[in-house]
Amino acid sequence: MSHRQFIAAAGFFLLSFAVPLVVHSDYTLQILFRVFLFAALGLAWNLVGGYAGQLSLGHAAYFGVGAYGLALLSKVGIPPWLSLFLGVGLAVISAAIIGLVSFRLRGPYFALCTIAFAEVVRLVAKNLPDVTGGDVGTQVPLLFTESSIKSFYISGVLLTGLAFVLTAWIERSKFGYYLMAIREDEDTAMSVGVNTSRVKLWSLLISAALTAIGGALYASLFLFIVPDQVMSLDMSVEIAIVPMLGGAGTLFGPVIGSIVLETAAEIFKNIFQEAHLLIYGVLVVMVVIFLPEGIAGTIANKLRLFKKAPAGSLAAPVPVRPEEEAERTAFRK
Amino acid sequence: MVLLEAKHVSKRFGGLKAVNDVSFAVSRGEITFIVGPNGAGKTTLFNLITGVVHPDSGSIYFQDQDITKLAPDQAAKLGIGRTFQIVKPLRNLTVLENVMLGAFLRTSKPAQAEEEARGILTFLQMEKFLHLPARGMGLPMLKRLEIARALATQPKLILLDEVVAGLPTVEAIKLAMLLKRLPEWGISAIGGIEHVMQVVMKIADRVIVIDRGVLIAEGKPQEVVDRPEVIEAYLGPKYKEIGL
Numbered sequence: 001m002s003h004r005q006f007i008a009a010a011g012f013f014l015l016s017f018a019v020p021l022v023v024h025s026d027y028t029l030q031i032l033f034r035v036f037l038f039a040a041l042g043l044a045w046n047l048v049g050g051y052a053g054q055l056s057l058g059h060a061a062y063f064g065v066g067a068y069g070l071a072l073l074s075k076v077g078i079p080p081w082l083s084l085f086l087g088v089g090l091a092v093i094s095a096a097i098i099g100l101v102s103f104r105l106r107g108p109y110f111a112l113c114t115i116a117f118a119e120v121v122r123l124v125a126k127n128l129p130d131v132t133g134g135d136v137g138t139q140v141p142l143l144f145t146e147s148s149i150k151s152f153y154i155s156g157v158l159l160t161g162l163a164f165v166l167t168a169w170i171e172r173s174k175f176g177y178y179l180m181a182i183r184e185d186e187d188t189a190m191s192v193g194v195n196t197s198r199v200k201l202w203s204l205l206i207s208a209a210l211t212a213i214g215g216a217l218y219a220s221l222f223l224f225i226v227p228d229q230v231m232s233l234d235m236s237v238e239i240a241i242v243p244m245l246g247g248a249g250t251l252f253g254p255v256i257g258s259i260v261l262e263t264a265a266e267i268f269k270n271i272f273q274e275a276h277l278l279i280y281g282v283l284v285v286m287v288v289i290f291l292p293e294g295i296a297g298t299i300a301n302k303l304r305l306f307k308k309a310p311a312g313s314l315a316a317p318v319p320v321r322p323e324e325e326a327e328r329t330a331f332r333k
Numbered sequence: 334m335v336l337l338e339a340k341h342v343s344k345r346f347g348g349l350k351a352v353n354d355v356s357f358a359v360s361r362g363e364i365t366f367i368v369g370p371n372g373a374g375k376t377t378l379f380n381l382i383t384g385v386v387h388p389d390s391g392s393i394y395f396q397d398q399d400i401t402k403l404a405p406d407q408a409a410k411l412g413i414g415r416t417f418q419i420v421k422p423l424r425n426l427t428v429l430e431n432v433m434l435g436a437f438l439r440t441s442k443p444a445q446a447e448e449e450a451r452g453i454l455t456f457l458q459m460e461k462f463l464h465l466p467a468r469g470m471g472l473p474m475l476k477r478l479e480i481a482r483a484l485a486t487q488p489k490l491i492l493l494d495e496v497v498a499g500l501p502t503v504e505a506i507k508l509a510m511l512l513k514r515l516p517e518w519g520i521s522a523i524g525g526i527e528h529v530m531q532v533v534m535k536i537a538d539r540v541i542v543i544d545r546g547v548l549i550a551e552g553k554p555q556e557v558v559d560r561p562e563v564i565e566a567y568l569g570p571k572y573k574e575i576g577l
């Protein structure tokens with residue numbers, strides 16, 4: 001992260017904390033909570049799907065386990081915040097199991113495997129009514145004594161801040177380089193000593209933990225959850241699309257993606273009513289076609305091209321110097 | 334002193350014996366070249382040594398340790414570096430970052446990895462390209478990048494899979510001059526090179542010839558190329574091919 005980016009990020013988060021001082025509408029704060037929630041989920045997904053390039057389409061599993069962990073553990077008398085953290089632990093355990101199996105597969109087979117696992121988790125939740133309440137759903141305790149949306153909004157900003165700082169740190173660390181190497185070429189990564197299975201698994205565990213916290217916050221805001229909502233394929237897809245739209249494998253991408261996608265979704269819902277999903281779909285397709293590296297990725301590339309590499313230098317031929325010419329002659333003898 | 338030793342190593346792919354009962358040893362500080370026609374099994378031999386594939390029979394020792402069943406990352410940790418014949422750069426990372434990746438095997442500090450990577454890129458005369466993405470590089474620089482990344486892991490043995498073949502003559506010779514200096518870095522090297530016999534003759538201490546998976550000759554470069562079976566299997570047809 002450059003100096004300028006750091007100032008931009010710090011300014012953004014400070015302003016975000018101040019928002020409830022000026023914005024009092026519960027409706028607006030709820031939308032803003034959603035923006036930050038999905039920014040955090042997108043940042044979490046980005047570690048696995050963006051930096052490590054492993055297209056997970058099953059993050060609803062961790063989101064759902066976080067949500068249900070909070071709900072079900074508090075039901076047996078465990079305090080809500082403790083339930084939340086135990087739920088995060090359960091999500092990390094699920095991620096370990098899912099990762100150990102699905103990371104054996106590459107490319108589209110990996111993606112399919114993650115979908116299958118998330119579906120298994122959803123179906124288990126649906127079909128254990130005695131434990132989970134099944135399709136009827138279950139109640140979720142409030143995490144904050146004051147039931148105001150403000151607390152949720154602030155915790156959304158905090159979660160995004162946590163995921164952002166973690167990502168910024170990872171991006172500049174050996175671990176971050178290893179993730180990117182795995183995305184670029186797994187064989188190359190292994191050839192320089194990267195234990196790719198272990199590195200991928202670690203990224204998934206961190207990602208699942210953050211995702212589960214998001215699931216618990218979401219559940220607590222709505223006070224009631226059903227499997228088809230918090231563990232749906234729709235949820236998995238939305239968690240993946242936010243960072244892809246903003247720029248997978250970039251630090252700012254998931255935040256930008258969430259701001260664009262969540263506000264657009266809300267506006268479309270109000271204007272187009274039933275047709276909003278169609279418009280939303282078209283928007284996503286357009287972005288994938290015209291900005292394949294996402295919004296942040298495209299901007300970064302433009303800037304880099306202007307700054308660092310003068311035109312034509314990318315494939316600069318190697319000039320032959322006189323002393324090399326001499327070497328060459330010596331070699332021929 | 335023996336660094337690497339292969340004992341009766343065999344590997345088949347379906348019905349094809351890609352490597353057939355091959356035994357050889359490489360000593361410290363020695364540059365050995367494996368030559369042989371396309372499809373002879375040179376790359377497979379490298380894949381066997383680096384744990385990308387495992388032999389059906391036979392065993393491989395590195396510094397007297399059995400490495401026959403190791404995974405590629407474990408082989409790298411022990412000190413075996415390699416390049417890929419079909420170059421495998423990290424396309425969206427810069428040249429410097431590509432080499433830093435190798436340096437991270439021996440350090441966790443990005444600043445130190447960067448410093449080491451810069452040193453190696455300077456040795457390979459690539460300092461002009463540090464901040465350019467690897468995807469924009471031409472083949473000569475990508476071949477050097479393969480070497481740089483492997484060197485950054487501070488290997489004791491480096492396996493160079495046709496890093497010279499396919500390059501324009503000038504570039505091939507310049508690179509060969511650099512390869513000759515690898516022992517200065519405390520590195521023993523094995524190159525698998527075809528076509529560029531001129532290079533092999535100049536820089537190899539020893540040459541191993543394989544043909545259809547079988548080791549058919551081994552020795553000093555000049556001795557080996559004079560043997561009739563080598564001329565028959567490899568040099569002869571090759572020379573006819575290019576009209577000599």
Ligand SMILES: Nc1ncnc2c1ncn2[C@@H]1O[C@H](COP(=O)(O)OP(=O)(O)O)[C@@H](O)[C@H]1O
Binds near residue numbers: 351371372
């Ligand atoms: N992973 C693999 N699966 C199946 N066949 C392979 C594999 N790797 C190499 N081969 C085959 O083994 C033979 C030797 O290939 P290779 O070692 O690449 O030869 P060289 O490097 O000497 O040109 C070839 O016929 C090749 O097609």
Ligand SMILES: [Mg+2]
Binds near residue numbers: 375377418
């Ligand atoms: Mg080969």
